[in-house]
Amino acid sequence: MNDNYAKVIVKGSPISKSNFKLFNINGRAILPYNSGKYHDRYAHYEEQIAYETRRQNPGKVLTEALIAVLKVYYKSRKRHPDTNNITKSIFDGIEKSGLIINDAQIRRIIIEEFYDEENPRFELDLFGESTYSIEYKVVKKEVEDNPINYSPPPNRKKASSLSTKTSACHSSTNQNKFFCEVCGKSIKKEESISANKGKTAICRNCFKNLF
Template identity: 70%
Template structure:
């Protein structure tokens, strides 16, 4: 009996369907196949995934629960889709191939993000739980590695920058503030509670006990 296992490698920059949806007059999301436009790209990518599945695993059909290990290789560290959205898009293509019955079979998944400018791709391994189990360990690095830092999305940069300014100005200011209304407190107006961890102005204190 063959062990329930399959591996699929699909070359090309991984993409997610969320960027290619159109909406019909009823507001329902659709993925066009033959509009002749940019939005066809995801449907063609899904077909590519299904084709590679069948080619690389001929005659294989796995119907049991699965552990999935997905390695996604992008061209760039900075410009790529959210990896958290990639998994659903890939498994739709895997299900379409007939290699698995339903993507609900995947009960455990590990997703890793890598970068390969010359050979973007994804590599997926599927392990049947009747023969395989998953163990993982998180340990400290022997030496500190270079940080990979991220910037906020364009639509959130203004909010992020203004929040940082407020935070920085608050950190610089040593003036205590009422933790209910937020107004600055003078020494003779401070009422403390919770062992000094909570500061309240007299006005708010009086309102609480009216």
């Protein structure tokens, strides 16, 4: 067994921490784990990463600077998180497992994006820099593939057409009732805690229970 190398494979569609953050009235981000709602999903995923990492690498601890090669396999080509945001989510779980001391150890990283409808997952290889080095190059293809083009999200396309309507109904919207995302009870605006960039409201009692 090489003490300067570790491999981790975690099955399931990779998710990004940024999609599950809530924000309190002071702007501090929180990641709930016991609300019983959708937002708990990230905390459970992080625990899964930590568990699988330790199970696959029992007793191993990498303490030196590392090279990381991350292969992310999404279930769908059309709907998945930004791959750039995935790395933080994965390394938080790896760090939590104790396999590495701190994610700052990752000094070089290669990320590749793939698709596997039947077996979404991520595969991570970690190499100690004192033993391994990395080489890569980009070459021009002899025969070009069909390009994978990207377009703006639908909400951006609608933004300009909705701006006038939003301005007109802003004052009336403030009078609407708010409902707690966790317990579902009706709450007043001044009694709610804003979350998810103002898209979510949480009552103060439920907010306290998130910790």
